[in-house]
Amino acid sequence: MSVNMKECLEILKTGKALEEKTVRILCEKVKEILIEENNVQPVSGPVTVVGDIHGQFYDLLEIFRIGGDVGDTSYIFLGDMVDRGYHSIETITYLICLKVLYPGKITLLRGNHESRFISQQYGFYDEVMKKYGNINCWKYFNDVFDHLPLSALIEGKILCLHGGLSPDLKTIDQIRLIDRFQEVPSTGEGFSDLMWSDPEDIDTWAISPRGLGWLFGSKVTDEFNKINGLDLICRAHQLVMEGYKIWFPNQNLTTVWSAPNYTYRCGNAASILQINSDLSQKYVMFDEAKQKAKLSHYSKVVPYFL
Numbered sequence: 001m002s003v004n005m006k007e008c009l010e011i012l013k014t015g016k017a018l019e020e021k022t023v024r025i026l027c028e029k030v031k032e033i034l035i036e037e038n039n040v041q042p043v044s045g046p047v048t049v050v051g052d053i054h055g056q057f058y059d060l061l062e063i064f065r066i067g068g069d070v071g072d073t074s075y076i077f078l079g080d081m082v083d084r085g086y087h088s089i090e091t092i093t094y095l096i097c098l099k100v101l102y103p104g105k106i107t108l109l110r111g112n113h114e115s116r117f118i119s120q121q122y123g124f125y126d127e128v129m130k131k132y133g134n135i136n137c138w139k140y141f142n143d144v145f146d147h148l149p150l151s152a153l154i155e156g157k158i159l160c161l162h163g164g165l166s167p168d169l170k171t172i173d174q175i176r177l178i179d180r181f182q183e184v185p186s187t188g189e190g191f192s193d194l195m196w197s198d199p200e201d202i203d204t205w206a207i208s209p210r211g212l213g214w215l216f217g218s219k220v221t222d223e224f225n226k227i228n229g230l231d232l233i234c235r236a237h238q239l240v241m242e243g244y245k246i247w248f249p250n251q252n253l254t255t256v257w258s259a260p261n262y263t264y265r266c267g268n269a270a271s272i273l274q275i276n277s278d279l280s281q282k283y284v285m286f287d288e289a290k291q292k293a294k295l296s297h298y299s300k301v302v303p304y305f306l
Contacts, residue, residue, distance in 0.1 A: 055085025079111020164197030
């Protein structure tokens with residue numbers, strides 16, 4: 001069975017999920033592409049960096065409206081594409097279609113929600129059951145998640161990842177050596193820390209209240225960037241009410257958040273980060289999509305925690 005990607009994209013834009021057999025074929029196709037990518041996937045500028053989407057599909061379409069179509073513009077998605085929002089299936093399927101159509105123009109990174117354990121608790125599993133009547137597509141998507149790169153490196157100078165740093169990873173080369181083709185582990189080799197860690201106004205390391213990953217500070221960030229010749233670390237993972245936050249005295253780490261009015265009730269702003277070939281940066285703010293007004297039962301969204 002052949003699949004027309006552009007036809008799939010048009011179906012998804014109407015708010016309809018694709019047939020199960022189509023999803024299976026799409027997932028097999030995208031795994032063939034992802035298996036050839038690196039843990040630290042090299043990316044050339046210009047490129048637009050997108051933070052957490054969390055199943056807010058119509059906001060994803062808004063991002064492409066303001067940032068430009070894939071094919072004309074390159075994108076990096078920093079993970080957490082599923083869970084919490086009502087349209088995780090449409091969101092991840094749309095991004096997979098784009099990856100198959102334009103493999104060199106879109107980079108999809110893994111977040112802590114691209115895992116079996118977390119997505120069973122925060123909405124994605126239940127959404128698949130509701131829309132398909134079985135969990136087959138959830139299994140197909142999680143096989144894809146096991147193939148996603150852990151990070152991207154823009155022009156050798158800007159490291160993009162979902163969460164943050166790890167005391168077990170001093171160099172980018174160590175990230176390259178991780179066996180990523182597995183469920184996100186709770187501990188070990190720094191893999192988990194890349195998904196779960198957060199910056200904090202401290203110098204070095206502290207225990208994270210999330211129960212996984214670490215809190216890391218300015219001194220740790222300065223050292224990692226110096227050792228690896230980086231200008232900036234670009235990450236997501238944390239709700240930022242202003243849409244983005246630049247960290248530390250040297251302004252060498254930034255959080256990009258791309259889910260406006262997160263869980264349909266937080267009232268936060270959202271942004272994308274456009275990085276030019278000369279590595280100059282521009283944050284573009286955007287509001288939630290008007291289509292979201294059609295949604296209901298906001299109160300049933302899982303409370304914010306992870």
